Amino acid sequence: MTAQTSPVSFDAFRTIDLRGAQLSAADLKGAMPRSETASFDSVASRVEDIIDDVRSRGFDALSDLAQRFDGVTQPHPRVPAKALKEALESLDPDVRAALEESIDRARVFALAQKPQDVSVNIRPGAALTQRWVPVNRVGLYVPGGLAVLASSVVMNVVPAQAAGVESIALASPPHKDFGGMPHPVILAAAALLGIDEVYGIGGAQAIAAFAYGVRAEGDREAIAPVDVVTGPGNIYVATAKRLVKGVVGIDAEAGTTEIAVLADGTAQARLVAADLISQAEHDPNAASVLITPSEELAAAVRSELAAQVPATRHRERVETALSGPQSGTILVDDVEHGIAVCDAYAAEHLEIHTADAAAVAGRIRNAGAIFVGDYSPVSLGDYCAGSNHVLPTAGTAAFASGLGVHTFLRSMQVIDYSADALREVSAHVVELAKAEDLPGHGDAVRVRFS
Template identity: 65%
Template sequence: MIQRIDLRGRQLSRKELLGVLPRAEVGVDQAVDAVAPILEDVRRRGAAALRDVAERFDGVRPADLRVPAAALDDALATLDAGVRAGLEEAIRRVRRVHAEQRPVEHTTTLADGAQVRQRWIPVQRVGLYAPGGLAVYPSSVVMNVVAAQEAGVPGLAVASPPQKDNGGLPHPTILAACALLGVDEVYAVGGAQAVAMFAYGADGSEPQDGEVLCEPVDVVTGPGNVYVAAAKRLVRGVVGIDAEAGPTEIAVLADDTADAGHVALDLISQAEHDPMAASVLVTPSVELAAAVEARLADLADATKHAVRVTQALGGPQSAVVLVDDVEHGLEVVDAYGAEHLEIQTADAAALAERVRSAGAIFVGPWSPVSLGDYMAGSNHVLPTGGSAHFASGLGVHSFLKSVQVVEYTREALEEVADRIVAVANDEDLPAHGEAVRGRLQ
């Protein structure tokens, strides 16, 4: 079912290692060509394009692209009590963690009358995407909205795909989660087209004076499939993005102390997201590898989404990777840069401190990725496809701008004037120096 990659006894460079580790055949680079025309269509035609694309990909033509307030209220009123309690607990935990993420402003005094003040300013408006294709993710609404709220963002809009079974509106639980969080600007728009709507804004179906369906945002965040990730890449620069969060992935670094059943369950839990989801086990134990493979065969057939899970585990993006020892395994998972990294080894806590590239790290047998998906308090919107090498998961920082405020007195400027003039002249920018000298004459 799942391929094996044997790296034992092989000393590979980082470039070579990246070449042999499992990755999906269709990546963001390939998806860019497919989504570029959709983005341009939405940019030009607004709501009309959004309805056309929804009909093409979602099988429904939404009458209401912006969800009516009554639909949000009805969704919350009819929400299952157990689901509501779970969402409320997730909101409480995520809010508590994110409330402590906001950086502290400070002032640096360099000399008498010379100071630089560091400010952190929230963006004005954000577009938050909640997937709704093969599965529905009210938990993603929680992760996106709470982080933006704790950053102090004044304008929040949520988009999620229209559902045929819900009259062209997003899934009722998505709507209920928005209502729980006090978000009333919600759109029945999915996929790359939602990213385009947020980035460029969208006119109404019959634009008149000032008729706008959705105003442009400053930042677009949220997980999605490879096409959502490609759309975010294309609009980066027009707006900010959190990261290119494509199909989910899990890497488990485990030794012979790990429970094969636990490992297999966790690999399957991510595989059920999407046939393109990646599940990777890295281990020096041949015995554990064999035991996990056997458990995968049994558990995959018994799970609800067996076909999807089997496709994901059997795809080129999933593998059992054999390594020489745990140290070798650490090198491999760092090169892989997983969205979710579980460490199930004898020294898991110490090893976690040495990881350099992972979206989130789950330490020990009692911290499964599923905990992070819902109730850990951490954010589950994380970088995928190796982008954990340079990107972070969603958090308060995703919605803040760092601004430095410079304030000098005449005396403080005069103290460094000669040095400014010297460097400016050396760069052949004499007017820079003159802008200082002119003030002091």
């Protein structure tokens, strides 16, 4: 906290009054507060140019882009093993202890998520198995913009390791102040997890290098392409992930962070305000949304924001986020109406501050992660809950999931029929092949019994 400063007005924390509105699902979705920042379409051509440049010029392109975007001279982006070791040795003991606790809790939850193989005998001699197999290699992206997101190293690496991925590479933007390498705390977190393949590459160029690989040039060691790319980032990172999807798997097009709080008159305004601020400090474009049927609570939260924001370290960033079109209060008729609004908004992070919060949380269909009650703030999930904080944003929680062990696994079906089991169903195969005018399919069964 900083010293006392003058209070601010939060009239700019706008109000959307949906009370009494009879809106269709589509109209309700359209009424949600969203950022007016750059869209995928507006940056797609620039991102395509970066991807094409990395594909065609390899390390020369990466060096030029590091100079252009990060102001660093970089012959090769790989972080030396010595630098990783030194970063871990110099890490503040308290920060190390916090990271170790975060890792331990995340690993417990990640290992519990791993699905079991399933085998079924459809008929005697007709065996089907679904096997879960980890991808061979992944590329994990850790942002390095306004915040040093060492916790994102944990959130990306732990589930990949729990899934059994054998080859893990990590990229984070290089910093001029750190010799063209990522922030030392990010390096230390990687070393703590045993990750020795770390690159100082930021933005869309990191996604391109992982998706397509970079060939060896002279004494410059190659970067092998990966099977899956994960991790949050800005609009350029999210657009790059969209453009390489299909070449590699991706987790989601995670963008700027957001929090929604569903609260009724029983909620504590000071807690709600503190949690809205906690996400607003990430980025000027971060979204902080209060959904409530209580005008009294809405007014109390605005008063708390006016009292708390001046004392927060990133006051200017927070004020910008809270006064943006992506933030504000949505007034609803009741908690039932609030649940519908929550599902329309599909928040990355959704907090429930209502009577019987657990029951309300159980009725939510669309959210990246749900935080129940006074003692489960989003910041707990960001660091030490054991859950994963890499979550879908911008409404994509309606169809996408947060990062987890499943992100790094694929299912493989195994079919094992005996002669008698095939004979039992052979006539059906032949008839369906005829119906689809694919007689060769039927012949492939007949030939086995001729």
